[in-house]
Amino acid sequence: MTLLITYLVIAIGVSFLCSILEAVLLSISPAFVAQKLAAKARGAETLAKVKNKLDQSISSILILNTFAHTMGAAGVGAQAIRIFGEQKETLIAFLLTLAILYFSEIIPKTLGANYWRVLAIPSSYVIAFLVKLVYPLVWLSSLLTRLFSSKDKDIVTREELLMVAELSHKGGTLDKQESQLLENILQLRNTKTEDILTPRSVVHALAKEVTISSAINSEKTANFTRIPVFDG
Helix, strand or coil, X not given: CHHHHHHHHHHXXXXXXXXXXXHHHHHCCHHHHHHHHHCCCCCHHHHHHHXXXXXXXXXXXXXXXXXXXXXXXXXXXXXXXXXXXXXXXXXXXXHHHHHHHHHHHHHHHHHHHHCHHHHHHHHHHHHHHHHHHCHHHHHHHHHHHHCCCCCCCCCCCHHHHHHHHHHHHHHCCCCHHHHHHHHHHHCHHHCCHHHHCXXXXXXXXXXXXXXXXXXXXXXXXXXXXXXXXXXX
16 A cells, blocks of 8 residues: 555656646746846746756656656556456546546646746746756757757747737736837837828918917917928
């Protein structure tokens, strides 16, 4: 029974940790890392290193998780059959699958995705240790991933920034005016001069001969801070 419990802890416990680490790592945004670095927070450099070398970090987590799943499940199955008999083999496999699904996948990944800001720094230390622990296998994985990785690594696209501005307004982080300001700035590149010009027919202008007192007394003049003056 002791071996059964040991294998069960390996299969679920280690995998629980790996799932949390993976969810936290993938939830960390570049802006969050930059913020921690700017604030010189403790562990910020480790966090940046882990996030920047994402392929190594993910590989170390998946390697440990795969070993835990495979060895733990095999050990639990063998010990359970020896203790409870082969007639319980199907039931044991079913219960173990449910346990792994909920306690080492769904629950930890939900926790990691919801509390990644709190867990980011502690998780970075653990991931950095895992990379060193299984580095030979991580190095081999890095060679393989380079064959399939893209050379284009835009941190954030313009379209994503526009969506962030919109979602920030909906979430209450930015007010409507701030959100529109960001959207207008990002769209300025594609804006043509004719799109922002004011038609001459509606421009309020003053003739050169108009006196200052007359201009001040004009109701239209009071609505503008800069008024063009024309000759003729």
